[in-house]
Amino acid sequence: MRLWSRELWRIAWLATIGVCLGWLLGSAGLGLAAGLGVCLFHHLRQLRALFQWLTLNPNDEPPAASGMWGELLDRLYRYQKSQRITQGRLRATLARIQESSEAMRDSVVMLDRHGDLEWWNSAATEMLGLQTAHDRGQHITNLLRDPGFISYFNARDYSEPLTLPSPIDERSILQYQITLYGDDERLVMARDITRLHRLEQMRRDFVANVSHELRTPLTVLSGYLETYGDLADQLPPRLGRGIEQMQDQTQRMQNLVNDLLLLSRLEIDQGGQDHQPLSVEQLLNSIRQDALALSHGKHAVHVVIESDAQLLGSEQEMRSAISNLAFNAVRYTPTGSQITLRWAAMVDGGACIEVEDDGDGIDPVHIPRLTERFYRVDKGRSTATGGTGLGLAIVKHVLLRHEAQLQVESHPEEGALFRCIFPANRLIQA
Template identity: 65%
Template sequence: MRYWINELWRLGYMLFGLGAIGLLLGELGHNLLAGLGWGLAAGLGLYVFLHLRHVRKLYIWLLKNPREAPPPGTGVWGDLFDRLYSYQKAQTQLQGRLRDILRRIQDSCEAMRDSVVMLDSRGDLDWWNSAAGDMLGLQADHDRGQPITNFLRDPRFIAYFESGDYREPLLIPSPVQANHSLQFHLTLFGDNERLLMARDVTRLHQLEMMRRDFVANVSHELRTPLTVLAGYLETYSDHAGQLPERWQRGFGQMQAQTTRMQNLVEDLLLLSRLEIDSPNNDRETLDVATLLAGIAADARELSTERHQLTIEAEEPRQLLANTKEIRSAISNLVFNAVRYTPAGSTITLRWKPWHDGAAIEVEDDGDGFDPIHIPRLTERFYRVDKGRSAATGGTGLGLAIVKHVLLRHEATLEIVSRPGLGARFRCVFPASRLAAAPARPTSVSPDTPA
């Protein structure tokens, strides 16, 4: 503020001085008013001239090199030059630091073995590191500005890129080396820009395939000896009365453990098939209400009237799915509820609308469990209560089977539970997996002509 006051004082001094000179000249010419007017005009003209002179200095300084020291100035112009120069120095230093940070980021990305690709808001290539050039076949000379989908043409990647849902990575073959597997992960940032990261997971993929093959082969090889063993144990049990009492107890335990091993082998084989085989007959029209009624009947036999099972079918539409796989998944959820809830609990099976799609829910009012277990419940052999699970004869693979069945049907599993408040398992199916409800047959009167 003081600079503007000083500037006003400067203007006042000029007007006063030149006005006084004008009065003196006017007195000599016997015309005081004319002399005063010419004096004030001269003062304003001088003031404007000085400002225009400083504007010219500013223009020449900015035109040549604003990083050099500013020209000398008087009054408010001197302060303005100093402030502009200080601001310019600060901006230059800030830009230098930003360039250093960007250089370090680029150097660190260049040092990475994983591919890093920056895409603009339209999905065009903006920048990438050397690993991306080798892994994806990108060339800096003429590929910059091209859409990423011109280089990654796999329909799965295009669908993943356009979906906007990047919570899970995508595994597809390499576009450069067909025998390599790449894992892609997209991240949104800025103004709808994307950061694409790709990792070569060929070795991990091969190890996973070896694990699957090993489990499938071992399970298949175990099936025959277990069947033979179970057959002989059943034959011996038919003549249990002829055996000593201590042997009878041993045969009973062997039968129970053999049955448990057979169940485990069957679940492992089912999991292997779900992981390896392509979906087959997964668009059958399924009446979910009828399916739930059949599962509830089986669950009542398992429960032996210790639980109350109810069915709520609010969704009229039918499900397009593989009937056998869906029955297996829902049966696992219901049988788990029977095994792990105390006697007297109520187990509810629901088929209801859910957002744009529909959901099958299995809910109980049993003991529930801590939510800390929910992220790991679908892992193989993970148990909330190992002692109780062993006592019920479960294999620890039920929820893993449910997860894989739902993945094959584009569905998701949502789990909600609190200690003492029961548990709810919700299988959510998209609208694309639903079919219109069947038309109800209309009754025709015998008197109505055909």
């Protein structure tokens, strides 16, 4: 503010001198114009020096000047210096990021807001076949043309990774994960999970083969034990009790083998061939009868229908999934509990099947792991009720095959609610 006042005083002083000289020469107006002209010439000269400095030698020190122009040039110089320091730091940071990205074994691809390729590391060149000379600026779906990747990219739901064969080697399996950042830009990361995929396939094959091989000896054992059980009244009491226990354990093993085989089939088979419109009301009423038979009248089981839509899916798989939830409610709730099977519409256009009880509930710490194989909240009680520990894993896989998801809401002493949420494209309105 002081510099501005000083500059105004300088203009006023030059104008006054010009007026005085012009009055002495007989023309005060001409003198005023001459004074203002000298002032204008000074500012134009300083402006020219500023222009030359900024355009020709911006990295040199600013030209010498006094007053407001000197302060302006000094501030511009300090600003430029701080900007150069900041740019240097940013370049160093970008260089380190690029060096670290180049050192990664996983592919890293940066896309702009339109999905066009901006930058990628060397691993992406080897894993995805991207070429710097030809592919920069191309849309990602022009190079990764797998329909699964295109659907995943356009859906903009990147909460779960996508697993697909490599576009340059079908024997390699890649896992894609896309992250949104900045101005709707995207970061695509791909990692080679071929070894993990093969190990998982070996595990599935091993479980399926062992389960299949166990069926025959278990069937033989069960048959002989049933025969001996029919003759229990002719056997000594101790031997009769032993045969009864062997029958229970053999039946438990058969249930376990059947569940393992079902899980293996759900994992290996893509499914969808037997999907057809299902009457959810009929399905829930049928499951209710099975749950009442299992309960022997110790629980109250109700069916509530709040939607008339049909569900597109596999009747066998859906019956298996919802039956598991209903039977768990019977097994793990005390006598006299209320169990509700509900079919209801949702706000987003989808619908859900709910299995709710007012039993002992589940501690929320267990909920994230409930769908793991053989995970038990109470191991002693699960064994006593004859559970295999695979029921919720089967539910999870069935829902995945129906584009659905499982939500669990529960707290101790407040009951439990298992909600199977189906998208709108799985519904057929009446």
